[in-house]
Amino acid sequence: MTWDIGIIGLGTMGSMAMWQLAKQNVSIIGFEQYGIGHDRSAAGGESRLFRTAYKEGEQYVPLLKESKLLWRELEKETGNKLLSLSGGLTIGNPDDDIMKNVIKSAKHYDIEHEILDYNDAKKRYPQHLIDRNEIMVLDKEAGFLRPEYAVVSAVERAKELGATVNSYTPVTNVEQDGEKVIIQTREKEYKVNQVLIATGPWIRELIPEFSPIVEAKKIILSWFAPHNAEDFLPKMFPIFTRTSGEYKFYGGPTVENSMVKVGVSNSIPLGDAKNINRTVEPEEICENVMIIKKFFNGLYPDPVRVNAYMDAYTIDNHSLVGRIPNFPNAIVVGGFSGHGFKMAPAIGKIAKDILLNQKNNFDINALSPLRFQKK
Ligand SMILES: Cc1cc2nc3c(=O)[nH]c(=O)nc-3n(C[C@H](O)[C@H](O)[C@H](O)COP(=O)(O)OP(=O)(O)OC[C@H]3O[C@@H](n4cnc5c(N)ncnc54)[C@H](O)[C@@H]3O)c2cc1C
Numbered sequence: 001m002t003w004d005i006g007i008i009g010l011g012t013m014g015s016m017a018m019w020q021l022a023k024q025n026v027s028i029i030g031f032e033q034y035g036i037g038h039d040r041s042a043a044g045g046e047s048r049l050f051r052t053a054y055k056e057g058e059q060y061v062p063l064l065k066e067s068k069l070l071w072r073e074l075e076k077e078t079g080n081k082l083l084s085l086s087g088g089l090t091i092g093n094p095d096d097d098i099m100k101n102v103i104k105s106a107k108h109y110d111i112e113h114e115i116l117d118y119n120d121a122k123k124r125y126p127q128h129l130i131d132r133n134e135i136m137v138l139d140k141e142a143g144f145l146r147p148e149y150a151v152v153s154a155v156e157r158a159k160e161l162g163a164t165v166n167s168y169t170p171v172t173n174v175e176q177d178g179e180k181v182i183i184q185t186r187e188k189e190y191k192v193n194q195v196l197i198a199t200g201p202w203i204r205e206l207i208p209e210f211s212p213i214v215e216a217k218k219i220i221l222s223w224f225a226p227h228n229a230e231d232f233l234p235k236m237f238p239i240f241t242r243t244s245g246e247y248k249f250y251g252g253p254t255v256e257n258s259m260v261k262v263g264v265s266n267s268i269p270l271g272d273a274k275n276i277n278r279t280v281e282p283e284e285i286c287e288n289v290m291i292i293k294k295f296f297n298g299l300y301p302d303p304v305r306v307n308a309y310m311d312a313y314t315i316d317n318h319s320l321v322g323r324i325p326n327f328p329n330a331i332v333v334g335g336f337s338g339h340g341f342k343m344a345p346a347i348g349k350i351a352k353d354i355l356l357n358q359k360n361n362f363d364i365n366a367l368s369p370l371r372f373q374k375k
Contacts, residue, residue: 003029003164005355006183006192008171008206010036012043012147012341013333014198015154016348019074022161024356029190030155030163031183033170033202037152041273042200042311045221047252047261048147048341049239051088053113053139055098056317056339058105063346063362065109070345071145078153081146086234086253088142091121091128091242094135098243102137112140127237129295131244144239144252147341154348171199174206174330181329194329194355201273201310203334207324213372214314214335217267220280222288222303223259231298232260241265242295249291260299264288267338273310280306313337315372321350322368331355332369 005021007014010032021028034040050071052064071083090102106113114137116124121136130136159165166185173184174195183190199206201216226232232254239252251262264287270276285306292301314320314335324330333351340347346362353360365371 001191002180003027003190003192004194006181006190006195007031008174008183008195008197009199009202010155010165010167011041011151011198011200012344013200013336013347013351014196015151015158016344017196017198017333017351018158018163019154020345020348020352021355022158022163024352026356028158028163029192030165031169031171031185032165032167035167036155036165037148039148039307039309042309042336043147043151043341044309045147045261045307047144047255049088049241049250049252050083050085050143050145050342051139051239051241052109052141053090053102053106053111053137055090055101055241057101058108059366060343061105061109061111063343066349067343067346068141070349074150074153074157074345078157080149080153082150082153083143083145084234085141085143087238088139089125089238089240090137090139091130091134091240092244093133096243099135099137102139106137106139114138114140125237127231127296127298128240128242129297134244138238142239144234144255145341146255150344171206176327176329179329194331196351196355197324197330197332198334200334201312203312203332204272207332209325210320210369214312214320216270216273216276216310217313218270218276219263219267219309219311219338220284220288221261221263221307221309222285223261223305224292224299224301225258225304226254226260227298227300229254229257233257244295247291247295259304262288262292264291265338267311267313270310276308276310278308280308311336311338311340319367320369321347321364322354322370324369325373
């Protein structure tokens with residue numbers, strides 16, 4: 001049998017693309033090396049920040065607005081609660097580019113927001129110890145997603161709509177074969193008309209040509225016990241990202257009425273994903289402990305849980321979305337550089353549009369892998 005579309009990697013992006021494609025009149029087969037919703041790569045760790053006033057650049061805002069609608073659509077189709085909009089803070093010095101970008105994108109795209117000066121911020125969110133020269137921007141359209149549940153929801157919905165899923169099935173090779181593509185697993189070979197490669201941190205393994213422009217990085221998340229869990233519920237303690245001098249960190253409220261998650265924004269380069277050591281060594285969490293002591297009120301500074309995850313980072317920290325050079329029937333979605341989860345359903349829809357030659361509403365040229373080709 002020849003399938004219309006093969007999807008390699010059913011993590012964040014592959015699951016969303018599969019859901020979007022399954023609504024169309026095409027046959028789809030997907031491959032995942034682990035179980036659906038596993039937490040060994042980019043979709044683990046209980047929650048993901050959803051922000052619309054975007055410090056990474058205002059060009060992402062239309063994608064994020066579309067994603068918000070699509071997250072709601074997936075919730076409606078599955079009955080699962082995936083996105084909680086309890087607000088989001090960006091904390092920092094108003095003269096920093098990050099703060100300027102956030103305020104600019106909130107104003108430009110009419111995102112409901114509030115700017116809190118030092119005194120207001122201190123009063124309203126006493127869980128954060130802020131400096132006199134810092135402010136907070138409250139994005140009222142922000143919140144958090146449940147990543148593992150989102151992946152499972154999208155894949156299960158796609159299966160209901162007719163997609164075929166092979167979990168615990170690593171793909172060992174993929175190549176163009178005349179007008180078709182051959183996908184090789186340990187046991188079997190599959191033939192498809194087109195393939196979507198969404199292998200996240202493992203992107204270089206199937207497409208070695210990307211090695212100079214993308215690599216896997218390890219990211220550690222830590223969970224801390226609060227003095228009083230009530231102070232860290234979503235309505236009291238919105239998700240946040242903060243840049244204070246040399247420190248960059250982020251986190252969110254307790255999602256299970258107990259532990260509070262904080263991550264430090266410095267990822268550890270691995271080259272290939274296979275190089276990861278999932279054990280978190282004590283020296284890798286020193287900075288997190290110091291950050292809790294220095295910047296928070298009401299959290300015990302020793303983490304009660306630490307875990308290591310991975311994402312693929314490109315050299316310009318923007319993703320790879322589009323056709324793969326010299327591989328006519330293949331497209332890639334990858335290299336989301338630590339900030340892709342929130343936009344996953346819109347990326348899944350764009351992948352569907354490219355594969356089925358449908359019109360899409362976003363200018364994604366800036367994300368094309370071709371941008372790295374020598375002129
Ligand atoms: C700790 C952490 C915190 C983050 N926080 C945020 C946040 O708050 N907000 C936000 O928007 N983004 C955040 N991100 C980024 C976001 O989670 C990622 O950008 C996004 O999940 C990447 O999705 P992906 O599909 O590329 O990779 P993945 O979700 O890892 O999916 C790739 C899948 O491919 C599978 N695979 C790989 N190779 C093969 C193969 N050969 N055969 C079969 N299957 C294969 C893998 O097992 C995996 O399931 C965070 C990332 C991390 C790691």
